[in-house]
Amino acid sequence: MNLIxxxxxxxxxxxxxxxxxxxSQNPQPVDYLSFAQGAVPVAFGGAATALRAGMExxxxxxxxxPGGFSLTPxxxxxxxxxxxxxxxxxxxxxxxxxxxxxxxxxxxxxxxxRDVKIEGSGAGPDGPFEPLAATTLSTHPKKDxxxxxxxxxxxxxxxxxxSLRGGIKVERDQTFFEFSEIVGEGRQEPVPLLEAFxxxxxxxxVLLELKQDGARVxxxxxxxxxxxxxVSGNLLRATGTQRSSxxxxxxxxxxxxxxxxxxxxxxxxxxxxxxxxxxxxSLKTECSxxxxxxxxxxxxxxxxxxxxxxxxxxxxxxxxxxxxHEGLKGAPQSAITIVGHTSSEGAEAYNLDLSQRRAAAVVAxxxxxxxxxxxxxxxxxxxxxxxxxxxxxxxxxxxxRVEVRCQ
Numbered sequence: 001m002n003l004i005x006x007x008x009x010x011x012x013x014x015x016x017x018x019x020x021x022x023x024s025q026n027p028q029p030v031d032y033l034s035f036a037q038g039a040v041p042v043a044f045g046g047a048a049t050a051l052r053a054g055m056e057x058x059x060x061x062x063x064x065x066p067g068g069f070s071l072t073p074x075x076x077x078x079x080x081x082x083x084x085x086x087x088x089x090x091x092x093x094x095x096x097x098x099x100x101x102x103x104x105x106x107x108x109x110x111x112x113x114r115d116v117k118i119e120g121s122g123a124g125p126d127g128p129f130e131p132l133a134a135t136t137l138s139t140h141p142k143k144d145x146x147x148x149x150x151x152x153x154x155x156x157x158x159x160x161x162x163s164l165r166g167g168i169k170v171e172r173d174q175t176f177f178e179f180s181e182i183v184g185e186g187r188q189e190p191v192p193l194l195e196a197f198x199x200x201x202x203x204x205x206v207l208l209e210l211k212q213d214g215a216r217v218x219x220x221x222x223x224x225x226x227x228x229x230x231v232s233g234n235l236l237r238a239t240g241t242q243r244s245s246x247x248x249x250x251x252x253x254x255x256x257x258x259x260x261x262x263x264x265x266x267x268x269x270x271x272x273x274x275x276x277x278x279x280x281x282s283l284k285t286e287c288s289x290x291x292x293x294x295x296x297x298x299x300x301x302x303x304x305x306x307x308x309x310x311x312x313x314x315x316x317x318x319x320x321x322x323x324x325h326e327g328l329k330g331a332p333q334s335a336i337t338i339v340g341h342t343s344s345e346g347a348e349a350y351n352l353d354l355s356q357r358r359a360a361a362v363v364a365x366x367x368x369x370x371x372x373x374x375x376x377x378x379x380x381x382x383x384x385x386x387x388x389x390x391x392x393x394x395x396x397x398x399x400x401r402v403e404v405r406c407q
Contacts (some may be wrong), residue, residue, distance in 0.1 A: 001383065002128050003124060005160070005288070007196070008089040008251040009157050009185075015100070015236070017059055017307065019340070023194075023207055026255070026324060028266055029096075029185040029186075030185065030308060031064070031183045031184060031185060031393070032088065032094070032164075032184050032185065032188050033062055033086065033091050033094075033097075033160060033182055033183060033184030033349075034062050034064055034183075034184075034250070034393050035062050035063055035064075035264070035284070035393070035394060036063075036064055036235075036252065036392075036393035036394050036396070036397045037089075037393075038088065038089030038191060038234045038235055038254070038331070039061075039062055039086045039087070039089070039160070039184075040043070040085065040086060040087050040088075040234075040256070040262055041055050041058035041059055041084055041085070041086055041087075041123050041262075042085050042087045042125045042256070043057055043085040044082065044084045044085070044158075045082070045083050045084065046081040046082040046083045046163070047072075047073060047076055047078075047080050047081060047082050047364065048082040048083070048084075048279045048384075049056070049078050050074070050075070050076075051071070051072040051073065051074040051075075051082065051177075052073040052074050052352075053072050053073065053082050055069050055262070055274060055405070056274045057069075057073075057084075058084040058086070059184055059264065059274055060164070061084065061165070061181060061391045062086065062147070062181070062182060063181070063264075063272070063393065063394060064392045064393025064394065064396065065179070065391050065392045066100035066144075066180055066181050066394075067101060067180060067391075068101055068103055068105070068112070068178050068180045069177065069179065070178070070179065071109070071113070071164070071174055071177050071178060071179040072177045073176075074176075074217065075174035075175050075176050075371070076174065076175065076176075076177060076221070077173065077174065078167060078170040078173070078175070079165065079166055080165070080166070080167075081163060081164065081165040081166075081275055082163075082164055083161055083162060083163040083164070084161070084162050085125050085159055085160070085161050085162075086159065086160045086161075086162070087125065087256075088157065088158050088159065088160065088188070089188075089191040089233050089234040089384060090188055090189040090191045090192070091122070091156035091157070091158060091188070091189045092156060092157060092158070092184075092186060092188040092237050093155060093156045094118075094120070094133070094151045094154065094157075094160075094184045094185065094186040094191070095151055095185055095186040095187075095190075096133075096147070096148055096149065096150045096151060096184075096185050096186070096236070096369075096375050097116075097118055097133050097135075097146045097148070097149055097150075097151065097182065097183060097184050097185070098146050098147065098181070098182075098183040098185070099116060099135075099137060099146070099147045099165075099179075099180060099181065099182060100144070100145070100147075100181055101140065101143060101144065101146075101180045101181075102137045102138065102139055102140045102143070102145075102180065103139065103140055103143065103180075104168065104169055104178075105137050105178060105204050107263070108171040108172055109171075109172055109174075109175055109176055110175060110176045110177075110178055111139065111167030111168055111170055111171070111175050111177060111178065112138070112139065112162040112167065112168045112169075112178045112179065112180075113165070113166070113167065113168075113177050113179050114136060114137055114165065114167055114168045115134070115135075115136055115163075115164070115243055115384065116134065116135050116136075116137060116162070116182070117131070117133075117134045117136070117162075117163040117165070117167050117183075117352065118130055118131075118132045118133045118134065118151075118160065118161070118162055118163075118182075118199075118330065119131055119137075119160070119161040119163070120132045120137065120153075120155070120157030120159065120161070121157055121158065121159040121160075121161070122155075122156065122157055122158055122159075123159075124159065124244070125159050127135070127157075127159075127161075127258065127292060129161050130153065130155075131152065131155075132151050132152065132153050132155075132157070132160075133149055133150065133152050133154065134149075134152075134396055135147065135152045137279060139167065141153055141165075141170055144155075147404060149161055150377050150391045151186070154186070155297045155394065156189070159361065160184065161372070162182050164177070166172075166397075173381075176343075177263050179244075179269075181370055182378055189278065189318065190315075190316050191233030192233070193214075193215065193232075193233065193253070193316075193319055194231060194233065194234040194235075194255065195212060195214075195231075196212075196255040196259070196318070197210045197211075197212040197217045197231060197236050197253075197255060198210060198211050198212045199255075199259070199261075199278055199279055199281075200279065200281060200283035200285070201261040201277035201278060201279060201280060201282050201283075202277050202280040202283055203261075203276050203277030203278060204276075205224055205288075206221075206261070206275060206276065206277035207221060207222055207223060207337055208221045208277060208285070209221075209287045209288065210227070210236075210283040211287065211288075211291060211292045212231065212292060213291070213292035213293070213294070214317040214319055215230050215231050215232075215301075215303060215320045215321055215322075215323045216230060216231075216292050216294055216295055216301075216323050217229045217230065217231060217236055217238065217288065217292060218237075218287070218292045218293070218311050219240075219287050220285040220286050220333060221241065221249070221285035223286070224242050224243050224244055224286060225240045225241060225242045225243065225249065226238035226240055226241060227239070227249075227251065228240070228295075228299055228300045229251065229300055229301075229302055230295065230300070230301045230303045230320055230323070231301035231302070231303060232303025232305060232316075232317075233303075234254050234301055235252055235253070235263075236251070236252070236254065236263075236302070237250075237251070237252050237302035237303070237397065237398060238250070238253070238254045238300065239251070239300050239387065239398075242349070247258050247267060247268045248265045248267075248268060248387075249265055249266065249267045249268070250388045250395075250398050251263060251264070251265050251275065251282050251333065252394045252398070253265050253275065254271075254370075255274075257280045258317045258352065259278075259280050260276065260277070260279065261275075261276060261277050261278075261279075262274075262275075263275050263276070263394075264274045264297045264394050266389065266395065268387065270389070270392070271334070271389065271392075272313040272389075272392055272394050272395065276351060281395070293324050294324075294326040294327035295323055295324055295328075296327030296328055296331055297325040297327075297328070297331050297336075297404065297406035298406075299327065300402075301320060301323070301324055302320070302361060303317060303319075303320040304317045304320050304321060304324075304402070305317045305351075306358060309354075311354070311357035311358045311360070311361045313361050313362070313365055321362075321365050321366070322365070322369070322370065324400075325366055325369040325370065325371065328404070329370060329371055329372060330367065331406055333406035333407055334374050334375060334407070335375060335377070335406070336359055336371075336376050336377075336381070336404055336405070336406050336407075337376075337377045337379055337404070337405040337407075338359040338360075338362050338366075338377070338378045338402050339359060339378075339379045339380070339402055339403040339404070339405060340354075340355030340356060340357075340358045340359035340378070340380045340381060340401075340402045341355055341381050341382070341383070341385055341386075341399060341401045341402065341403065342354060342355050342381045342382055342383045342384075342399065342400055343395075343396035343397075343399040343400050343407070344385060344386070344390040344396075344399070344403055345390075345396070348382060348383060351382040351383045351402055352380050352382035353379070353380065353385075354382075355380035355381055355382050356378065356379065356380025358379040358380075358402070359378035359379060359402050362378070362402055363376045363377070363378045381403075383399070385398045387401070
């Protein structure tokens with residue numbers, strides 16, 4: 001029986017997902033050029049359209065999965081260039097970049113992109129863009145190696161343009177181009193809470209209505225699914241279940257300045273796929289008559305964030321903690337156990353200890369807000385109960401959570 005089924009049968013488990021739950025005794029710098037950190041593709045160009053490289057490929061390049069993938073579904077010439085523009089959730093200063101697993105598929109029809117150029121803008125997605133860094137890649141001798149290159153210019157930007165050109169080993173006039181991941185490390189200003197998750201959206205495979213009340217979001221999808229989640233920064237992390245089949249889904253979503261919805265969805269543990277739609281005010285769902293309420297026992301909450309590799313709760317978690325307190329303070333149950341969970345990076349024993357310390361920090365925060373200490377206890381579960389895959393950062397961020405068991 002999976003975790004979602006156990007939650008449904010118990011009827012008393014609140015899952016609070018913690019996007020920043022660090023997992024390693026030797027923490028790596030935060031990758032701010034990652035969708036799970038709020039970077040969102042907003043444009044693409046060069047030969048991208050001709051080679052059918054679009055938003056799905058742009059997301060794959062920042063999904064936290066270091067494995068290689070075919071970035072161009074159609075073959076291109078030896079000097080082919082494609083570029084993607086990403087919007088960042090707040091001003092970000094990059095100090096270095098990285099590309100992992102620069103590996104060639106043993107085929108004369110495929111090659112890894114060779115030249116990488118990074119530019120930044122503070123004005124908008126159309127620029128003007130200024131150079132930040134560049135490198136020429138060469139094939140790694142084995143797996144799990146990384147090419148790192150420092151930023152030539154360190155300045156705050158809100159949009160990043162990643163240009164990829166040419167191939168490392170071009171053997172034919174027409175070749176498919178591969179890539180792995182572009183990583184951007186540095187520092188970022190605090191991300192304000194996005195309050196744009198009230199609405200209706202429709203697209204290919206998308207039929208969604210959401211209602212937001214502060215950090216809390218509820219909704220319906222596919223006409224037969226119920227969804228709950230919490231906003232952290234510019235991202236909504238949520239889980240849902242189909243009423244008839246009981247099949248679970250997980251979501252990481254954001255809304256653009258124009259109102260369109262972009263993100264990823266995983267159904268029944270399958271790999272995350274692009275999930276995007278445009279506003280459709282005429283859409284009718286079973287959620288149309290419902291209102292959002294504060295999270296409480298049996299609900300799902302995201303966005304309690306911590307300093308990296310620490311049990312110190314970050315100040316920008318205040319809206320989520322306030323909503324959680326509001327939903328729990330009147331709960332009739334006398335005992336509430338906060339159970340911490342992590343994703344799978346790092347040593348298992350270390351993750352177990354970190355989940356215990358972070359669960360205890362959540363308990364302390366709730367006590368500080370007025371819930372009686374005698375009602376609360378903390379327990380760590382580590383990485384043993386994932387609710388999403390650990391291959392991408394979107395999945396890992398969903399696995400970093402706590403459960404609140406009410407009895």
